Amino acid sequence: MNIRIICIGKLKEKYWQDASNEYIKRLKPFCNIEIVELKEYKITKNPSPKDEEIVKIKEGEAILSKIKDGDYVISLEILGKQISSEMMAEKLIGITNQGYSDFDFVIGGNLGLSDEVSKRANFKLSFSLMTFPHQMMRIILLEQIYRSFMINKGTSYHK
Template sequence: MNMTIVCIGKLKEKYWREAIAEYSKRLGSYCTLRICELKESRLAANPSPADEEAVKEAEGQEILTHLGKGDYVITLEVKGKRMSSESLAEKVGELAMEGRSDVCFVIGGSLGLSRAVSQRADLKLSFSDMTFPHQMMRVILLEQIYRSFKILRHEPYHK
């Protein structure tokens, strides 16, 4: 299975990069993982709502260019569907059984996702009503993907 994470912004802090590297290494036994970091659009110091919308649209257009026609796209959105770890694992298993080998997770920038990216989603997923830094969300997402594979293979890790 091919898992891609398309995300806005680069990880600057060493501890985030190390966490990503660890989960990427662990996932190597289960899938082909690709992380596509896209450039964050510049936002004025005191942005208007129109400025913020323009940034979301620009980032959204860039995200869309990295989504393949056959990709099963899962966007991370506050108003998305809530799932347990077991439910996410079940979804990953279903996709594999259906022959959907290209799964793409999308993490937007600090302003969220454009309407066009949200509409492209096959599944809108929410991890919480809380807001997390998108750098942290990348680590949480990788951990949950790893947990999904462990659950599917009935391997110890998930409790």
């Protein structure tokens, strides 16, 4: 299984980098994992809705350029479907059983995802109706992917 996390922006603080590296290390026995960090487009202090849309479109184009035709795409969206950790573990198995081996998880920037990225997603996943910093969301996502492998393996990590 190949997992790619495509995200806008970099992890700037060392504590986020350390957490990310820890989960990547834990995931290596189970999958190939790659983090693709894309440019975060700057926006003025008081942007117009049109300015915000332009940024989302530019970031969306960058995201879509990293997604291959045969990839299964899971976008993280506030209005996506909320599922439990067990359901996430089952979903990964189910998608693999459908013949997919390449997964792209997509985390947008501060303004969210463009409509084009959302339309490309095979599944829209929501961790909460709340908004989280995208740096924190990356760590939460990595942990939940790791937790899914642990659930499917039957370990006590999930307990």
